[in-house]
Amino acid sequence: xxxxxxxxxxxxxxxxxxxxxxxxxxxxxxxxxxxxxxxxxxxxxxxxxxxxxxxxxxxxxxxxxxxxxxxxxxxxxxxxxxxxxxxxxxxxxxxxxxxxxxxxxxxxxxxxxxxxxxxxxxxxxxxxxxxxxxxxxxxxxxxxxxxxxxxxxxxxxxxxxxxxxxxxxxxxxxxxxxxxxxxxxxxxxxxxxxxxxxxxxxxxxxxxxxxxxxxxxxxxxxxxxxxxxxxxxxxxxxxxxxxxxxxxxxxxxxxxxxxxxxxxxxxxxxxxxxxxxxxxxxxxxxxxxxxxxxxxxxxxxxxxxxxxxxxxxxxxxxxxxxxxxxxxxxxxxxxxxxxxxxxxxxxxxxxxxxxxx
Amino acid sequence: xxxxxxxxxxxxxxxxxxxxxxxxxxxxxxxxxxxxxxxxxxxxxxxxxxxxxxxxxxxxxxxxxxxxxxxxxxxxxxxxxxxxxxxxxxxxxxxxxxxxxxxxxxxxxxxxxxxxxxxxxxxxxxxxxxxxxxxxxxxxxxxxxxxxxxxxxxxxxxxxxxxxxxxxxxxxxxxxxxxxxxxxxxxxxxxxxxxxxxxxxxxxxxxxxxxxxxxxxxxxxxxxxxxxxxxxxxxxxxxxxxxxxxxxxxxxxxxxxxxxxxxxxxxxxxxxxxxxxxxxxxxxxxxxxxxxxxxxxxxxxxxxxxxxxxxxxxxxxxxxxxxxxxxxxxxxxxxxxxxxxxx
Numbered sequence: 191x192x193x194x195x196x197x198x199x200x201x202x203x204x205x206x207x208x209x210x211x212x213x214x215x216x217x218x219x220x221x222x223x224x225x226x227x228x229x230x231x232x233x234x235x236x237x238x239x240x241x242x243x244x245x246x247x248x249x250x251x252x253x254x255x256x257x258x259x260x261x262x263x264x265x266x267x268x269x270x271x272x273x274x275x276x277x278x279x280x281x282x283x284x285x286x287x288x289x290x291x292x293x294x295x296x297x298x299x300x301x302x303x304x305x306x307x308x309x310x311x312x313x314x315x316x317x318x319x320x321x322x323x324x325x326x327x328x329x330x331x332x333x334x335x336x337x338x339x340x341x342x343x344x345x346x347x348x349x350x351x352x353x354x355x356x357x358x359x360x361x362x363x364x365x366x367x368x369x370x371x372x373x374x375x376x377x378x379x380x381x382x383x384x385x386x387x388x389x390x391x392x393x394x395x396x397x398x399x400x401x402x403x404x405x406x407x408x409x410x411x412x413x414x415x416x417x418x419x420x421x422x423x424x425x426x427x428x429x430x431x432x433x434x435x436x437x438x439x440x441x442x443x444x445x446x447x448x449x450x451x452x453x454x455x456x457x458x459x460x461x462x463x464x465x466x467x468x469x470x471x472x473x474x475x476x477x478x479x480x481x482x483x484x485x486x487x488x489x490x491x492x493x494x495x496x497x498x499x500x501x502x503x504x505x506x507x508x509x510x511x512x513x514x515x516x517x518x519x520x521x522x523x524x525x526x527x528x529x530x531x532x533x534x535x536x537x538x539x540x541x542x543x544x545x546x547x
Numbered sequence: 548x549x550x551x552x553x554x555x556x557x558x559x560x561x562x563x564x565x566x567x568x569x570x571x572x573x574x575x576x577x578x579x580x581x582x583x584x585x586x587x588x589x590x591x592x593x594x595x596x597x598x599x600x601x602x603x604x605x606x607x608x609x610x611x612x613x614x615x616x617x618x619x620x621x622x623x624x625x626x627x628x629x630x631x632x633x634x635x636x637x638x639x640x641x642x643x644x645x646x647x648x649x650x651x652x653x654x655x656x657x658x659x660x661x662x663x664x665x666x667x668x669x670x671x672x673x674x675x676x677x678x679x680x681x682x683x684x685x686x687x688x689x690x691x692x693x694x695x696x697x698x699x700x701x702x703x704x705x706x707x708x709x710x711x712x713x714x715x716x717x718x719x720x721x722x723x724x725x726x727x728x729x730x731x732x733x734x735x736x737x738x739x740x741x742x743x744x745x746x747x748x749x750x751x752x753x754x755x756x757x758x759x760x761x762x763x764x765x766x767x768x769x770x771x772x773x774x775x776x777x778x779x780x781x782x783x784x785x786x787x788x789x790x791x792x793x794x795x796x797x798x799x800x801x802x803x804x805x806x807x808x809x810x811x812x813x814x815x816x817x818x819x820x821x822x823x824x825x826x827x828x829x830x831x832x833x834x835x836x837x838x839x840x841x842x843x844x845x846x847x848x849x850x851x852x853x854x855x856x857x858x859x860x861x862x863x864x865x866x867x868x869x870x871x872x873x874x875x876x877x878x879x880x881x882x883x884x885x886x887x888x889x890x
Contacts, residue, residue: 334766334767335766340766343763343765343766344763344764347763348763351708351763369768370767370768371766371767373767373782374767374768374780374781374782374783375781376781376782379781400768400769401758401761401768401769401771402761402763404758404759406700406701406704406705406708406759407701409691409692409697409700409728410691410727410728410730410731411726411727411731411757411758412757412758414758
C-alpha cells in the first residue's frame with residue numbers, strides 16, 4: 191500500500207516539472223539567504239568573542255553557512271534535473287542520479303532543521319560562556335601591559351558603553367576585583383598599603399567602578415568612586431547614575447534576539463525545502479512509473495513511499511543486514527563444512543568395461 | 548556656419564533617439580539620488596541641531612531637494628519627448644515647446660553646477676555655527692532641570708563618546724565653565740566656597756572633565772579630576788599623557804564629519820551635472836535633426852543636426868540684439884501714451 195499515492199496525467203507531470211524548476215531556483219535564493227544569515231551571526235559573535243570563554247558557539251553559524259552553500263549547489267543541480275524531467279527521453283539520463291539526489295536533499299533538509307533547533311537551544315550554553323568570559327575579562331581589565339590581554343580594557347569599556355551595562359551581574363562585581371593596575375598605585379602611600387592588606391589576596395579593592403559604567407541618562411556628573419558611602423545624594427537618586435543592568439544579561443538578550451529571528455527564518459526555509467523535496471519525490475516516482483508502463487502519454491502514479499512505512503523500514507533494514515553479510519565470510523553455509531555424504535568418486539570415471547552378465 | 552554639425556539618416560536618428568531616451572531614464576535616477584541626498588543631509592542637520600544652537604542654515608539641503616524634484620520632472624518630460632520623436636505625428640505636438648525646454652535645461656544645468664560649488668563652500672559658515680553652538684551647549688551642560696535644556700547633557704555626552712572628542716577646541720574648554728550643577732554642590736563645605744570665591748563670576752570651576760571625554764584605549768583608569776595636578780595621581784604627567792582623554796576638539800570632529808559628507812554630495816552633484824549636460828546636448832541634436840529634414844514631407848530623408856545654429860559669437864550677438872529690441876519695445880510702449888497726451 192503506497193504512502194501518499196497521487197495519479198498524474200502527462201500534462202500534470204509537465205506542469206509539476208516546471209513548477210519544481212521554479213521552486214528550485216527560489217530555493218537557491220533561500221540557500222544564499224541561509225548562507226548570509228550564517229555569515230552575519232558569525233560576524234556578530236566574532237565582535238564580542240573576547241568576552242566569551244568558549245568558542246564552541248561558533249558551530250551554529252558554521253552549520254548555517256555550510257548548509258546554505260549545500261542548499262545552493264543541490265538546488266541549482268535540482269533545477270536542471272527537474273526541467274529535464276518533463277520529457278521522458280531526457281529523464282532517462284538522470285534516472286540513476288535521482289535516488290541519490292533525493293537522499294542528499296533529505297539529508298541536507300534535516301541539517302537545516304537541526305540548524306534551526308540549534309539556534310533556539312544554544313541559550314544556556316551561551317549564558318555559561320558569557321558568565322565565565324566576562325569574569326575573566328574583568329579580572330584582566332587592569333593587565334594593559336600583558337601581551338594578549340592588553341586590549342581587554344578597551345573591549346570591556348566599549349562593551350559597557352555600547353550595551354549600557356556594568357559588570358557581570360551588576361555594578362557591584364567591580365568591587366570584588368582589582369581593576370586598577372599596580373603600576374598606577376603609589377605603594378609608598380599608607381592608604382594604599384592598608385587597603386591591600388585588608389583582604390586575604392592582597393588586592394587593591396575599592397568601592398568604585400570604571401568610567402564606562404556611567405549612565406548618560408543621569409542628570410548629574412557621574413559618581414564612580416565611594417559608591418558605598420551615601421553622600422549628599424540619597425539612595426533613590428543614586429539609581430540613575432550608573433548602568434543598572436549586568437553585561438551578561440545585556441549580551442544574552444542581544445544574542446538571543448538575533449538567534450530567535452534567525453531560527454524562525456531558518457524554520458520557514460526548512461518548510462519550503464520540505465515542500466520542494468516532496469515535489470521532487472513525486473516527480474521521480476511518477477516518471478519511473480511512466481517508464482515501467484512503457485507509454486509516455488499515459489497516466490502514472492506518484493508516491494512518497496512504495497510500501498507502507500513499516501514495510502519500507504523492514505526492507506531497508508534487511509538491505510543493510512545483507513550488505514553487512516557480504517563481509518562476513520564465516521556465516522556462508524557452503525564453505526568449510528565437512529561433507530556428510532560419501533560420494534563414490536569412481537562411478538563417474540570408470541570406463542564402461544563391465545559387461546552385462 | 549553651425550556649431551558641430553552631424554549628418555543623420557533615419558537609422559542614425561532612431562539610434563540617437565533611443566540612446567537619449569535611455570540616458571534620460573538614468574538622469575531620472577540621478578534626480579532621485581540628488582533628492583535623497585538632500586533629504587539625508589537635512590535629517591543629519593536636524594539630528595544635531597541642538598549642538599548648532601538651533602541656528603543652522605537649511606538652505607543647502609532645501610536647494611538640493613528642489614533641484615532633485617526639478618531634475619526628475621524635466622527628465623521624465625525629456626524622456627517622453629524622445630520616445631515620441633520616433634513618430635513624426637506625435638513629435639509634431641512637442642516641437643513648438645522644445646526650444647524653450649532646451650533653454651530651461653541649460654539654465655537648470657548652470658544652477659546645478661552652482662549648487663555643487665555651494666556644497667564645497669558650505670563648510671565655512673558651518674564652522675562658525677558649530678563654534679557658537681558648542682560653546683552654548685557646554686554652558687548649558689549643567690542645566691538638567693531647566694526645561695528646553697534638560698537634554699543638553701545627554702546630547703553632549705553621547706556626542707563626545709560617538710565622535711571621540713572633548714570640549715570645543717580641546718579638553719581645556721571644560722576648565723573654563725561650571726559643568727557641575729549647583730544642586731549637587733555642598734555649599735557648607737569650605738573647599739566649595741573657596742573655589743566659588745576664587746573667580747569673578749562666582750562659578751565653581753575645576754580642572755576636571757566629564758566622563759564622556761575618557762578614552763577607553765587608555766592603559767590606566769580614566770583621570771577626570773585634578774587633571775593639571777601631577778601630584779594628585781601616582782606616576783602621572785599631564786604634559787605627556789595623551790591617551791587619557793580625547794585630544795581632539797568636538798568642533799573639529801563635527802566639521803570633518805559634515806565636511807566629508809558635503810564633499811561627497813558635491814562630487815555626486817557634479818557627476819549629475821555632467822550627465823544632465825550630455826542629455827541636453829543629445830536632446831538638442833534630436834531636435835535639430837528632426838527640424839531640418841531635407842524633404843519635410845518624407846520622414847525617412849536625411850537631415851543635419853547641430854549643437855548651435857550659428858557660431859557661438861553669432862548666437863551671443865543674436866541674443867544681445869534680441870534683448871536690446873525687447874528693451875526698446877518696452878520703452879516705446881511707455882513713451883507712446885506720453886506722446887498722445889502732448890498732442
